[in-house]
Amino acid sequence: MVKVKTITLDIPTKGDxxxxxxxGEVENALHEVKLKEGIVNISLVGSTGAITxxxxxxxxxxxxxxxxxxxxxxxKRYCHDDTWGDANGYAHLRSSILGTSKTFPVCKGKISLGxxxxxxxxxxxxxxxxxxxxxxxxxx
Amino acid sequence: MVKVKTITLDIPTKGDxxxxxxxGEVENALHEVKLKEGIVNISLVGSTGAITxxxxxxxxxxxxxxxxxxxxxxxKRYCHDDTWGDANGYAHLRSSILGTSKTFPVCKGKISLGxxxxxxxxxxxxxxxxxxxxxxxxxx
Amino acid sequence: MVKVKTITLDIPTKGDxxxxxxxGEVENALHEVKLKEGIVNISLVGSTGAITxxxxxxxxxxxxxxxxxxxxxxxKRYCHDDTWGDANGYAHLRSSILGTSKTFPVCKGKISLGxxxxxxxxxxxxxxxxxxxxxxxxxx
Numbered sequence: 001m002v003k004v005k006t007i008t009l010d011i012p013t014k015g016d017x018x019x020x021x022x023x024g025e026v027e028n029a030l031h032e033v034k035l036k037e038g039i040v041n042i043s044l045v046g047s048t049g050a051i052t053x054x055x056x057x058x059x060x061x062x063x064x065x066x067x068x069x070x071x072x073x074x075x076k077r078y079c080h081d082d083t084w085g086d087a088n089g090y091a092h093l094r095s096s097i098l099g100t101s102k103t104f105p106v107c108k109g110k111i112s113l114g115x116x117x118x119x120x121x122x123x124x125x126x127x128x129x130x131x132x133x134x135x136x137x138x139x140x
Numbered sequence: 141m142v143k144v145k146t147i148t149l150d151i152p153t154k155g156d157x158x159x160x161x162x163x164g165e166v167e168n169a170l171h172e173v174k175l176k177e178g179i180v181n182i183s184l185v186g187s188t189g190a191i192t193x194x195x196x197x198x199x200x201x202x203x204x205x206x207x208x209x210x211x212x213x214x215x216k217r218y219c220h221d222d223t224w225g226d227a228n229g230y231a232h233l234r235s236s237i238l239g240t241s242k243t244f245p246v247c248k249g250k251i252s253l254g255x256x257x258x259x260x261x262x263x264x265x266x267x268x269x270x271x272x273x274x275x276x277x278x279x280x
Numbered sequence: 281m282v283k284v285k286t287i288t289l290d291i292p293t294k295g296d297x298x299x300x301x302x303x304g305e306v307e308n309a310l311h312e313v314k315l316k317e318g319i320v321n322i323s324l325v326g327s328t329g330a331i332t333x334x335x336x337x338x339x340x341x342x343x344x345x346x347x348x349x350x351x352x353x354x355x356k357r358y359c360h361d362d363t364w365g366d367a368n369g370y371a372h373l374r375s376s377i378l379g380t381s382k383t384f385p386v387c388k389g390k391i392s393l394g395x396x397x398x399x400x401x402x403x404x405x406x407x408x409x410x411x412x413x414x415x416x417x418x419x420x
Binding site for chain 2: 003045093096
């Protein structure tokens with residue numbers, strides 16, 4: 001019998017492209033809802049963050065920050081900053097490119113990730129935030 | 141009882157990286173299908189557009205167009221253009237990088253977006269288009 | 281009656297940003313599970329590949345490889361490479377930017393793609409790999 005189960009995570013971040021491994025939280029939630037087969041949609045609520053996967057080790061986390069700084073620099077002057085004066089145009093743009101939401105399969109009671117693949121929340125905003133991540137499980 | 145409901149949107153665009161806020165259309169569709177808990181998959185049908193989220197205000201919309209122009213320039217000569225003569229290689233590439241499809245949670249009858257977060261259709265193609273966007277609701 | 285059906289694909293790749301059209305495999309799986317209305321989540325298991333859509337023709341496939349080489353060069357020295365000595369930092373970064381997982385609607389027994397839109401697996405890793413792609417069908 002297919003069902004829907006919702007778990008909301010509250011994750012504190014340091015902002016400034018803080019990359020946080022949330023795989024453990026997702027696995028705990030999966031254990032709680034007892035889904036065996038289905039999908040989990042992982043969505044950060046907001047317009048200055050992202051959800052993606054990464055091999056979560058310090059060197060690669062640093063590489064990803066540097067890459068994003070090269071592609072979408074923080075210090076560049078964006079129209080959004082001129083209009084709103086909040087200096088986080090880069091954060092919005094990084095969010096639109098990476099996406100705030102990803103969906104993964106759940107098979108035999110486990111989220112299907114590779115050995116070196118973790119789920120990461122990224123907070124691009126220019127200040128610490130309390131982030132809401134919704135885990136929407138659909139399956140049986 | 142989990143069910144599937146499909147709503148198809150027909151959205152006219154100006155092309156040339158036209159960024160269109162479709163949040164209202166998604167909310168109307170959600171109201172129509174009366175989903176309370178579940179997910180909505182939002183998919184642009186085609187290979188020269190994208191679905192993403194953005195704080196939909198004019199300055200940031202302009203910033204996103206400029207960013208895409210810097211990362212994947214329209215005027216650059218792409219192999220695809222030489223082969224097909226349709227000069228929209230940049231549009232295909234932007235679509236492959238951003239993705240044509242995103243999925244969001246529906247909780248308590250509402251799509252879970254942040255206060256400043258809207259769903260945007262982007263049409264990168266080099267001419268006005270009539271775009272089909274499929275909203276696939278799964279839940280109860 | 282909504283159900284969940286799982287099909288696992290095993291796809292051999294050449295690595296080195298090998299871009300492979302897997303639309304036929306997805307359509308065959310859809311035929312096998314007999315889903316009429318719903319969604320299909322397509323997930324590459326691993327941290328050095330991606331799933332996206334593209335007009336799958338040789339010129340555009342070449343364009344996408346060149347674009348990725350410009351944005352996230354293979355030869356650049358990444359911290360991850362210094363730490364682990366496996367020289368595939370670029371592959372991890374490309375994977376985090378493009379995403380390993382995409383979800384598409386299934387309507388009237390067909391995956392809803394545009395005429396020129398195909399589903400592609402990309403293997404960025406620096407060696408041939410045997411890749412596992414999970415197709416998770418949810419619907420009726």
